Amino acid sequence: MVCRNLARRHADAATHGDCAQCGTAIDYLAPANGTSRRLTPVSKRLCDECRHRSASLYMSADALRRRDGGNCHLCGLLVPATAQKPHPLAPEVDHVLPISRGGTHDPENLALAHKTCNIAKGGRPATWRRDPAEVAPMLAEWNRDGLTEPPKTCSVADCERRPESHGMCQKHRRRVVKYGTTELPQHPTHCTADHCDKPARSRGMCRSHYRKHLIGDKRCAVADCSKQVHTRQLCRRHYQRFLDNRPG
Ligand SMILES: [Zn+2]
Ligand SMILES: [Zn+2]
Ligand SMILES: [Zn+2]
Ligand SMILES: [Zn+2]
Ligand SMILES: [Zn+2]
Structure with a gap:
């Protein structure tokens, strides 16, 4: 078997x-x-x-547009030149006789189609046509939104960079992913600890409050010493003693 x-x-x-x-x-x-x-x-x-x-x-969608005009050969409606994937109206190359039915990449077997129509066709026969009534609302929406031109710059005001994803430049898109907003988070200028007006250094705290934050409430590791930790789990005095006794 x-x-x-x-x-x-x-x-x-x-x-x-x-x-x-x-x-x-x-x-x-x-x-x-x-x-x-x-x-x-x-x-x-x-x-x-x-x-x-x-x-x-193999011909590109642009080459097919120049050869056959700008209409989808499946639904007969206009394929907006500026529509880009993944928009359903984006131009795609359709294999008139699908590859799965033995079709080739020869130019005679290629035609311009909407992405949505190409998907709807799938492996159907060469004679299949899409009902334009299914596509017309999408086209109307496209025209109404005035999206005849894709934006050339980042959607953030005053940003002249090229849009990379979600209409934003790489920098602004990264901020949205990281912080949830296109603005950098505002860092406090003064220590946020109570009754402290020193300038903020790290995480909104002054140097000494940040140090306390890192160390927490840890106490010196030497038995019977209850002083606060300074370095290496030791208080200032025991750390100094440790340094003095170090060989070499
Ligand atoms: Zn179409
Ligand atoms: Zn050969
Ligand atoms: Zn930007
Ligand atoms: Zn402070
Ligand atoms: Zn100590």
Whole structure:
């Protein structure tokens, strides 16, 4: 009894075969593009030449827009040039005959589509069309919001940096993640301990109050000494004695 995966691997033990497009003999064991050719279905294993050719023929959404105009070939409505992923109206390259049905990356098999329409189509046949009534409300919303141009600068007032994520530059986005606001937290200028007006040094406390905060209420480790810890779990006097007695 052999499990199905193992059986499939045995069936795929061939180390050589023909290019699915031109018939040239190819070595299945030689990796293509860094990945094993054997991960690709036999019907799609190509020689290097055919692989490069199909890759260079692959057209971008921008190229399709120039070729076919700016409308989605699935719903027939406009694909806003400035819509960007992950917006559902963003331009995407649709494979007219889906790859899963044997379609290729050839330009004749590519067409411009909304991201949402491309997703809705999935692996459906080449003749499938989307009801424009499903897309029209999204397009109306897009136009109403006046989002014809993506913002060129960070959404924080007076920040001229390029938006990286959530409409904010990297610096402001990091602040939101870290502090929950685009402002840096306000550090107090004076010690927050009661009855202390010294300038704040660390965590809103003056040097001596911060030290107390760090040490807490710890007492000297020497038996019978109840003085407050100064350094290394010892009070000032016992620490000095420790230093004096240190060899060397
Ligand atoms: Zn070939
Ligand atoms: Zn569409
Ligand atoms: Zn910014
Ligand atoms: Zn203080
Ligand atoms: Zn002590």
